[in-house]
Amino acid sequence: MSHLVHILSDDKEFDPVFLQHLQEQGFNTIYTPFTGNVNDFNYAVKHLADDLEQGHKYAIIAFGDAAKHTLSVAQQSALPHSSMSLLCHLASIQPFGTASSKTYVYPDTCPGFAESDLEEYDKFAAGLSWGRTLTYLRRGFGMIVDLEDLVDEYNRHKFKAKFDVSISSELPCVNHGPKLPSAGGIDREELDLFYGEVDRCDNLPSLEMRLLSRTVGADRVVDEMMISFGHTQEIAWLLPKVPPTNKSVEVPIVSIVSGRGGRLYQEQLYWDQASVLVQIGLLDPTLVPSDMRTKGLQRLPITGNDTA
Numbered sequence: 001m002s003h004l005v006h007i008l009s010d011d012k013e014f015d016p017v018f019l020q021h022l023q024e025q026g027f028n029t030i031y032t033p034f035t036g037n038v039n040d041f042n043y044a045v046k047h048l049a050d051d052l053e054q055g056h057k058y059a060i061i062a063f064g065d066a067a068k069h070t071l072s073v074a075q076q077s078a079l080p081h082s083s084m085s086l087l088c089h090l091a092s093i094q095p096f097g098t099a100s101s102k103t104y105v106y107p108d109t110c111p112g113f114a115e116s117d118l119e120e121y122d123k124f125a126a127g128l129s130w131g132r133t134l135t136y137l138r139r140g141f142g143m144i145v146d147l148e149d150l151v152d153e154y155n156r157h158k159f160k161a162k163f164d165v166s167i168s169s170e171l172p173c174v175n176h177g178p179k180l181p182s183a184g185g186i187d188r189e190e191l192d193l194f195y196g197e198v199d200r201c202d203n204l205p206s207l208e209m210r211l212l213s214r215t216v217g218a219d220r221v222v223d224e225m226m227i228s229f230g231h232t233q234e235i236a237w238l239l240p241k242v243p244p245t246n247k248s249v250e251v252p253i254v255s256i257v258s259g260r261g262g263r264l265y266q267e268q269l270y271w272d273q274a275s276v277l278v279q280i281g282l283l284d285p286t287l288v289p290s291d292m293r294t295k296g297l298q299r300l301p302i303t304g305n306d307t308a
């Protein structure tokens with residue numbers, strides 16, 4: 001079995017969401033619970049590779065006491081592979097780590113922060129640790145995953161033609177910030193409605209997007225883009241309910257697109273809304289409150305494409 005990942009934890013059943021995420025990324029998973037018998041568990045850990053074909057690799061992701069005992073087995077050199085690397089994710093109150101491992105500590109978290117079915121779950125720490133774990137797994141298995149084609153295909157169509165939500169995973173999330181009415185959605189139904197509005201109101205013929213920089217991670221692509229357009233019609237995702245002003249707009253945008261299992265999972269867009277409002281004439285940067293003007297502020301610190 002290729003790309004085999006053993007999950008070890010203290011519960012009879014493990015977080016199905018975590019297992020699903022691994023499987024969507026192309027890993028085969030086997031779950032082994034730690035039931036309290038240390039000798040039996042250590043024996044099982046030592047023999048995880050017994051059924052593997054020669055030359056095949058496997059990985060272990062362990063939680064709680066299961067992680068502690070697995071680490072003890074590894075430190076005793078009792079695991080069958082000589083070339084072994086360790087990655088540790090620790091809650092801020094966990095005191096241990098090893099000199100031989102890459103260790104990350106997540107502030108203001110408790111043990112269990114990466115398990116979505118526990119009260120201790122912290123989605124931000126879990127997301128960060130997931131990306132680091134995914135990078136580590138792919139490096140160990142020699143897996144090459146190219147997210148750029150998915151992102152480029154998405155960018156080509158999302159604001160110029162009817163968007164096909166089928167390229168997204170089962171629970172997609174698109175958040176266009178600043179927070180605006182109808183700006184995105186968190187599930188398939190909301191995205192259908194949102195992109196239906198985009199398709200009805202947008203399809204701007206003058207819209208141009210220029211990629212300025214790109215950073216590719218294990219499960220996401222961060223793009224810095226410059227967009228320009230003529231405000232000749234309502235733009236549901238950028239200027240909802242604002243009638244066309246026929247003004248030209250140019251503004252940098254940061255896009256963070258996450259992929260899962262070869263499909264879009266999440267997108268977040270950030271831009272300087274004040275700059276957009278100034279360029280279409282809805283915000284005057286010289287209208288400074290009197291108390292701030294007496295302190296020497298003559299103009300609001302709003303910039304446009306100079307920020308890129």
